[in-house]
Structures are given as C-alpha cells and as structure tokens.
Amino acid sequence: MAKKKFVVGCFDDENVLFPAIKRVRLAGYKIHDVYTPFPVHGLDHAIGLRETSLHTAGFIYGITGTSIALGGMGWIFTSDWPLNIGGKPHFPLPAFIPITFETTVLLSAVGMVLTFCYLCQLAPFIKKHHFHLRATDDLFVMVIEATSKTNINDLQDFLKNAGAIEISVQDVEAGWWIGRYDRDQKLIKEEDIQVVI
Amino acid sequence: MLKYESQLREPLIDGNKTYHDVTEDICKPIEVKPGKLWYVGFFISVAFLLFGIYSVYREVVYGIGQWNVNHTVGWGWDITNFVWWVGIGHAGTLISAILLLFRQTFRNGVNRAAEAMTIFAVMCAGQFPIWHMGRVWLAFFTLPYPNTRGPVWPNFASPLMWDVFAISTYFTVSLLFWYTGLLPDFATVRDRARTKLRKLLYGIAAFGWSGSTKHWQRHESLSLVLAGLATPLVLSVHTIVSFDFATSVIPGWHTTIFPPYFVAGAIFSGFAMVQTLLLITRKVLGLESYITIGHIEAMNKVIVLTGSIVGCAYLTELFMAFYSQNQYENYAFFYSRANFFSPYGWAYYSMMFCNVVSPQIFWFRKMRRNLWVTMFISIVVNVGMWFERFVIIVTSLFRDYLPSSWPVYYSPTIWEVGFYLGTFGLFFTCYFLFSKYFPVIATAEIKSILKISGESYKNNMNSLEAEPVEEFALETVH
Numbered sequence: 001m002a003k004k005k006f007v008v009g010c011f012d013d014e015n016v017l018f019p020a021i022k023r024v025r026l027a028g029y030k031i032h033d034v035y036t037p038f039p040v041h042g043l044d045h046a047i048g049l050r051e052t053s054l055h056t057a058g059f060i061y062g063i064t065g066t067s068i069a070l071g072g073m074g075w076i077f078t079s080d081w082p083l084n085i086g087g088k089p090h091f092p093l094p095a096f097i098p099i100t101f102e103t104t105v106l107l108s109a110v111g112m113v114l115t116f117c118y119l120c121q122l123a124p125f126i127k128k129h130h131f132h133l134r135a136t137d138d139l140f141v142m143v144i145e146a147t148s149k150t151n152i153n154d155l156q157d158f159l160k161n162a163g164a165i166e167i168s169v170q171d172v173e174a175g176w177w178i179g180r181y182d183r184d185q186k187l188i189k190e191e192d193i194q195v196v197i
Numbered sequence: 198m199l200k201y202e203s204q205l206r207e208p209l210i211d212g213n214k215t216y217h218d219v220t221e222d223i224c225k226p227i228e229v230k231p232g233k234l235w236y237v238g239f240f241i242s243v244a245f246l247l248f249g250i251y252s253v254y255r256e257v258v259y260g261i262g263q264w265n266v267n268h269t270v271g272w273g274w275d276i277t278n279f280v281w282w283v284g285i286g287h288a289g290t291l292i293s294a295i296l297l298l299f300r301q302t303f304r305n306g307v308n309r310a311a312e313a314m315t316i317f318a319v320m321c322a323g324q325f326p327i328w329h330m331g332r333v334w335l336a337f338f339t340l341p342y343p344n345t346r347g348p349v350w351p352n353f354a355s356p357l358m359w360d361v362f363a364i365s366t367y368f369t370v371s372l373l374f375w376y377t378g379l380l381p382d383f384a385t386v387r388d389r390a391r392t393k394l395r396k397l398l399y400g401i402a403a404f405g406w407s408g409s410t411k412h413w414q415r416h417e418s419l420s421l422v423l424a425g426l427a428t429p430l431v432l433s434v435h436t437i438v439s440f441d442f443a444t445s446v447i448p449g450w451h452t453t454i455f456p457p458y459f460v461a462g463a464i465f466s467g468f469a470m471v472q473t474l475l476l477i478t479r480k481v482l483g484l485e486s487y488i489t490i491g492h493i494e495a496m497n498k499v500i501v502l503t504g505s506i507v508g509c510a511y512l513t514e515l516f517m518a519f520y521s522q523n524q525y526e527n528y529a530f531f532y533s534r535a536n537f538f539s540p541y542g543w544a545y546y547s548m549m550f551c552n553v554v555s556p557q558i559f560w561f562r563k564m565r566r567n568l569w570v571t572m573f574i575s576i577v578v579n580v581g582m583w584f585e586r587f588v589i590i591v592t593s594l595f596r597d598y599l600p601s602s603w604p605v606y607y608s609p610t611i612w613e614v615g616f617y618l619g620t621f622g623l624f625f626t627c628y629f630l631f632s633k634y635f636p637v638i639a640t641a642e643i644k645s646i647l648k649i650s651g652e653s654y655k656n657n658m659n660s661l662e663a664e665p666v667e668e669f670a671l672e673t674v675h
Binding site for chain 1: 215216217220341347348349350352353354356358359362363365366369370373374377380381384385387388389390393394396397399400401402404405406407408409410411412413414415416417418419421422423426427429430433437440640641642644645648
C-alpha cells in the first residue's frame, strides 16, 4: 500500500481538543483519526462518525443461538432419538429454557467479539503504525491527512494556535500488516517518552 | 465539561494525579522485579497446586474410592467445593457487568482484578464435577454432537446438563469480556516497553490496538452489550447450579427459594473473596490511591446486604419446613440441621454465625472502613459460605429414607482435602501471575473518570456548584 503524508497534532487536555476539532473541521481539513488513551465521550460525534451497529450484529448472533438450541434439542428429542424420560413430553419447553438461554448468550458474545476484532483489525501479530506512542498513555493525537492541496506549514501553525503541544509531519503507511512490535517499533530508552516515527 | 459529579461523593482516585501518573502507577508492578513476598507466595501456591495434582492423580488411577464419598453421601466435599468456587466467581461479573449497567463508577478501580478472580474461580470450580465423574476420560460424553454411539445424546432436560452449558458459557463470556477490556491496557504497556521481549509479548497480546476513536466507539458498544448479556447470565448460572438441588426430591433441597438464595449467597461470598484479594493487592502493589477506603466501604455494604438476604433465606427455609408439616422436611431441617446435638449441627451453627451474625458488624461505618475488620470478616464469610454448601449437601444426604444405609459419619480423606487445597494452589498461582504480568487496574477506565472523580479535580466542580441550574444546563453542558 502507498504511503501517505499526515500532520499529527498532540493535545494533552480534552477540553482543548474539542474546540480544536471544531476549528479543524470548519477550516476544511480532513481528520484521518483521533487516537486517545481512553474513550472520550462525544468525540465520535465531534469528528463526524456515525453510530456503530455492532449491537445489531450481536442481536442477530443471539437469535441464531436461540434457533440453533431450540431447533436442535427439539429435533433430537422428537425425531432423531426420542427417549421416554419418566413419561414426560418429548418437547418439554420449560426444561429447554436454560440451555436455549445459555446458547443465545454464548453465540451473541462470541460473535460480537469476533466481529469487533474483524472490524477494528485486531488480532495477534497485527502491526499498525502508531502516530505517537503516548496516545495510549496521556496524549490525544489528532491525525490530519495532507492532500496535494494542503499547505503543511499553514496547517502546523493552525494546530499550534488550536493548542497542540507537539506537532509532527509523518510520511507513513496507515493500514495494518503482519508484523512484530519489537522489530518495527523503537524501545524507549530515556525516562521521558519520545516520539517514534 | 463532560460530566458533573456532586461534591458530596467521595473521590474515587486519591491524590493529585495526571493521566501519565495513572499509567506510571498501574504499569510499575509489571515493569519492576517482584518483591520477595511475591516469590514466597507464588511458590507456596505452586506447591499446593502440585499436591492437588497428585491428589487428583490418585483419584483417577485408583478410583473414586480414594474419597470418602459413598452411599448415602454421594456428593460430599467435591460438590461443596464446586458450588463454593462458582459462587466466588459471581462477584467479578456483578462488579464488571451489573455495576456497569447501573453506572456505578466505583467499579472502575476494582473490576479488572475481580474479573480475573471470576475466571480463576470458575476454572477451579470446573475441576470438581469433571473429576467427580470417576471415569474422567469419558467426560466428552456430555458434549452434544452426532456420535457413533447411537447417537446417544445427553439429556437436555437434566439440570446437570444445564450446568455444563451454564458453566462453560459463563467461563467463555467472562474471558471475552475481560480480555477485550485488557486490550487497551496491554497496548499501554506495549508502547512504553523498555525491553525487546516485553515489546514482543505485549505487542502480540494487545492485538495491535491503536486507540482510534472508531475503535473506542465500538469497544464501548461491545462492553455495554456484553454487560447486558453477562447480567442475566450471571443470575442464570447460579440459578442453574441451585437447580441441581432444587429440582430433586431430597428433603432440604426441594425448595423453590433456592435460586434467589443461591444467587445472593454467591454474590456475598464473591465480594468477600474480592475484599481478601484486593486488601492484599492494593497494599503490596501500592495502589491505595485507586482502590480507596471508599471502594472497600462500598463493597462492605454489598456484603452486609447480601448477608442479610442469605440470613432471611435461612429463616424462611426453617419456617417453610415447619409450615409444610411434612415429616421428612421437618427431619431434615429440625433434626439434621438446626439441632446442635445432631452429627452436623456444629456445621449448621458455624454457617449461621459466619454468614448471618458476623457481617452485621458492617452496619457501623467505622467498621466498614477498618481494613483489619474487613479482612477478618471477609475470611469468616468465605468459611461460612463453604459451610453453607456443606450443610446443604451433607445434612440432606447423610440420612436417607432407609436407616440401614445411614453412614456413621462422613468426613473427607486426605486426597479429598488435597484436591480442594490444589484448587487453592491453582487459583493463587493464576492470581500471582496476573498481578505480576497484567495491569491490575483498568487503566483506561480510571483515566476516563479521573477528571470527574479524582480528588484534585473535584475542586473544579465548585464553580459549577455555584451556578444556577438553568445556566448549568444551557451554558456549561454541551
């Protein structure tokens, strides 16, 4: 995949970040992403993301579990191998409720987590470029994609005015690939954490 | 301004912390060599684990006769321990799921360790029914798959089969919930790694987490739905465990009060175990700012509430036995249990004292906030809850309808005790490894409440307190 140019602005306070995002979007810059150390509420709407539909997927997985469990047990007890258990009915619905419920929860949870990992490209040995190592520590990292029309110096000044404490320009591959962090990322030697480009 | 919190609420994070301080404090135990006490504790746990493995080896090679379970006490220590461990597991899910739905932010300081405890406790619990099968190599018969033996399917209408589904689902869902919460924190450890090995291992474990806004949005949605699923799940698991007893016709087991009574008891014993573990963890790892006295007090309140529910259930059981005027019920409750001079009367009264009387001390605020009292009561409660399961199982079984088959007295063999000690070894071995290699507190979640509930940030609320309501609603919150 091709490398792209990004301008990275780091903020250390979410109360500065929100007005900055507003200004950046009004100025017409394209926000690639904002990396934060914790879920900042309202940030997704601020950068214009739509709601996730992960919970809908969870519902569909759950319904699948319900059908598999009820259908499976019904088929086994009525047609595949009917057993007479104390003269009780072959389709004892109340006695099937616990297993049906457990299967619903199991499929829903497993399905949702796998879907989550698929959508967010999360798996062991997946390597991504991290624009700033402190994005998982204490910095809110706003990454703006630079197009051929973007004046990079202007953008850097703009971010500085908006309150960024650290600004860098990075020419990187933004997707994911199979890799190892110990090979591709530098280790931190100094006490104060530095940027890895 | 993202959220307002009243000044009346105690801060959940003590001291003047920044986001970076939170990272430093929580990641430090991972990045330094563990102390002497850690090694001592770890090796003692491994020794217990090895003794447990040997005890199980004896049971597998020589058969169930290595234990004293027999007619009429077929379940004995083994199933007592099973129910005890499963019950302990429930507090973790309660903290992580139910308190999430109720928006109780005090959960953020304790949920990671409590969920770890859940997973380890369920691992221990699972051992007991599996090895109790006797011919353990046929354990796969419980799995419903089209087989060449007929096909012989398991009986889906049996509570023991429900147990297989409940416990395995519970374990899987807890593990997934726990691990998805761990991803961002592993990424924090990865990004500040100072050795190649740590970079590699935490790089693998973090799954390439970057902290992107979209990922956080999905992560939040996932946590919320998983919490919504885990809440009825945790109630169902102990309900189903209680069905193992309640759907039978044994006097003393055949009661409709069992499901709520077992669930309350499970949360009760689970919180006691969380207290025992966290009181030590916070001290040894220096996390007193994150697991504050306020957290301890909140959990003690849950203990006194659930302890009283359990006490209420004990009395209800006695009343129903009397009110039914059924002679077998009367015998089970008033001869075998609530009778100090019956063979197991001592167990019944130990249970009553430990579970009902002792937690009442937590009605006093001073006692709730006293660490030594909390530690002592938490252990007493766990002993009491073990006796509860022992009383339910053994006193109902040891004298059946046929006096000629009554045993003299049921007490365990060394291998039965060894198996139990072995699960302690397993539990603490896992917990020691967890406290060394995992972020013991959910770093990202603590950061998300730092500026609302942190001690040094609470003063910022003063200006908001002074504002009139309308101005606050229209101007400040957006």
